[in-house]
Amino acid sequence: MRKVFLVVSFTLLCIVGWMTYVNWKSVFLLLILLPLVGMGLFDMYQSKRTIRRNFPLLGRMRYLLESVGPAARQYFIETDLDGKPFNRLERSLVYQRSKHENDTTPFGTQLDLYEVGYQWINHSIKAIPFSEVDLNPRVRIGSSQCEKPYDASLYNISAMSYGSLSKNAIMALNSGAKQGGFYHNTGEGGLSPYHLQYGADVVWNIGTGYFSCRNDDGTFNFEQYTKRAQYEQVKMIEIKFSQGAKPGHGGILPKEKVTDEIAEIRLVTKGHDIVSPPSHSAFTNPLELMEFIKLLRKGSGGKPIGMKICIGNKSEFISICKAMVHTKTYFDFITVDGGEGGTGAAPLEYSDHVGMPLRDALAFVYDCLNGFDIKDQIKIICSGKVVTGFDIIKTLATGADLCNSARGMMFALGCIQALECHANTCPTGVATQNPRLTKGLVPEQKSVRVARFQFETVKSAMDLIASAGIAHPDQVDRHVVSMRVDRTTIQTFAETYPELDKGCLLNEDTVPKKFKPFWKKASFESF
Numbered sequence: 001m002r003k004v005f006l007v008v009s010f011t012l013l014c015i016v017g018w019m020t021y022v023n024w025k026s027v028f029l030l031l032i033l034l035p036l037v038g039m040g041l042f043d044m045y046q047s048k049r050t051i052r053r054n055f056p057l058l059g060r061m062r063y064l065l066e067s068v069g070p071a072a073r074q075y076f077i078e079t080d081l082d083g084k085p086f087n088r089l090e091r092s093l094v095y096q097r098s099k100h101e102n103d104t105t106p107f108g109t110q111l112d113l114y115e116v117g118y119q120w121i122n123h124s125i126k127a128i129p130f131s132e133v134d135l136n137p138r139v140r141i142g143s144s145q146c147e148k149p150y151d152a153s154l155y156n157i158s159a160m161s162y163g164s165l166s167k168n169a170i171m172a173l174n175s176g177a178k179q180g181g182f183y184h185n186t187g188e189g190g191l192s193p194y195h196l197q198y199g200a201d202v203v204w205n206i207g208t209g210y211f212s213c214r215n216d217d218g219t220f221n222f223e224q225y226t227k228r229a230q231y232e233q234v235k236m237i238e239i240k241f242s243q244g245a246k247p248g249h250g251g252i253l254p255k256e257k258v259t260d261e262i263a264e265i266r267l268v269t270k271g272h273d274i275v276s277p278p279s280h281s282a283f284t285n286p287l288e289l290m291e292f293i294k295l296l297r298k299g300s301g302g303k304p305i306g307m308k309i310c311i312g313n314k315s316e317f318i319s320i321c322k323a324m325v326h327t328k329t330y331f332d333f334i335t336v337d338g339g340e341g342g343t344g345a346a347p348l349e350y351s352d353h354v355g356m357p358l359r360d361a362l363a364f365v366y367d368c369l370n371g372f373d374i375k376d377q378i379k380i381i382c383s384g385k386v387v388t389g390f391d392i393i394k395t396l397a398t399g400a401d402l403c404n405s406a407r408g409m410m411f412a413l414g415c416i417q418a419l420e421c422h423a424n425t426c427p428t429g430v431a432t433q434n435p436r437l438t439k440g441l442v443p444e445q446k447s448v449r450v451a452r453f454q455f456e457t458v459k460s461a462m463d464l465i466a467s468a469g470i471a472h473p474d475q476v477d478r479h480v481v482s483m484r485v486d487r488t489t490i491q492t493f494a495e496t497y498p499e500l501d502k503g504c505l506l507n508e509d510t511v512p513k514k515f516k517p518f519w520k521k522a523s524f525e526s527f
């Protein structure tokens with residue numbers, strides 16, 4: 001192939017050279033062929049790419065087609081139900097609701113209702129008129145130890161850091177949250193001015209890196225924490241143990257995204273990737289965690305303190321429950337992230353094969369809290385692919401009290417699922433720090449879409465609840481949703497996930513058989 005390329009190139013150059021001598025217009029042809037021949041010669045003698053070395057110039061077509069493949073599949077090949085992680089129907093629904101366009105569908109469902117895993121709501125003959133439904137239900141978060149409980153919306157902005165997202169995206173989200181009356185979770189990247197700019201309710205997420213409240217060596221700094229935790233906009237504090245897309249790994253912010261401003265906000269130095277440790281240094285066992293909860297509650301002035309976790313070893317979560325019972329110190333809320341959760345950057349194996357899926361995790365967390373008789377103290381928040389009203393109902397039926405969404409809110413900002421969050425090349429200006437790209441995202445315009453999407457999604461959830469004959473989200477239980485477990489068998493969530501008896505995990509004699517191995521392994525003195 002290389003010899004053929006050389007012979008053909010030499011022949012073409014001779015022909016074009018003669019034509020140029022005869023006809024000056026052939027200079028244009030020469031200007032086109034010379035760069036191609038030059039690239040081919042370079043390909044033939046370079047040693048890094050085998051395909052290009054063996055097939056000069058022609059081999060470049062392979063890399064070109066590979067680079068445009070994802071976009072070509074998304075726009076020309078995928079059906080409405082094929083796209084991953086969100087299909088076209090789901091993305092289009094978010095776009096339509098955020099723009100206040102018609103979101104109804106014609107001619108019936110495209111789903112296979114007999115496919116294993118298909119789910120639906122059990123509607124009621126005594127459905128409640130939509131006019132009688134509260135379109136803005138609130139959920140009070142705050143245990144008996146909380147001095148400043150917070151009334152949260154049913155659907156809120158999940159944890160996304162400034163740094164992972166652009167400042168324009170953060171401003172649009174924050175302004176949208178203010179307009180719609182729901183909260184904005186900061187993500188573990190720290191509390192930035194853009195999270196405070198519009199006065200929206202904020203949940204400050206504190207991860208293992210302790211960004212915005214850390215010492216130079218990366219340990220927790222109580223003074224820095226207290227100064228920020230007492231801001232009026234900060235309504236709750238969330239200790240991040242893990243997130244669904246990369247549990248046990250820690251966060252990653254590529255150095256290309258680390259600007260001077262981001263380094264200042266996070267209290268770190270720039271010029272390198274910012275990697276959060278996989279575990280916390282402020283505590284090493286459940287009892288120390290309980291003391292940390294007390295410390296954070298004191299420093300915030302009595303605001304709700306919670307945790308965010310993707311369930312892994314069940315015994316470790318049971319250890320936390322045992323510590324809460326032993327010390328009578330309670331979280332005010334627990335955010336449960338499923339293994340299907342999103343991230344800006346994570347190793348493939350972590351995204352695909354680490355962390356319990358959301359529905360199983362929600363059922364487990366709810367059953368643990370109920371089994372230890374502390375559910376009345378603690379609200380459960382869920383996150384992980386929640387973009388429709390039915391997604392909200394599914395999570396409520398499994399055990400959640402309210403929901404967060406990250407990627408749904410990103411779609412409302414204009415995200416097209418280009419899958420370039422990790423590369424600093426997001427074409428919509430959402431997940432990049434490149435000024436040339438972020439300028440395309442206008443916060444004043446996109447904030448309205450965020451607020452509108454949230455409102456329409458909550459409205460959809462409340463309409464579904466009303467169709468089930470239920471007046472308030474608090475009344476949704478595991479009997480409300482059914483699922484096909486095989487082609488001929490249907491179960492409600494109550495049958496798939498039978499609830500534990502209240503208080504049954506307080507005494508070894510009453511611990512159910514399936515919980516007993518984890519219960520015995522768990523200790524409030526160690527994880």
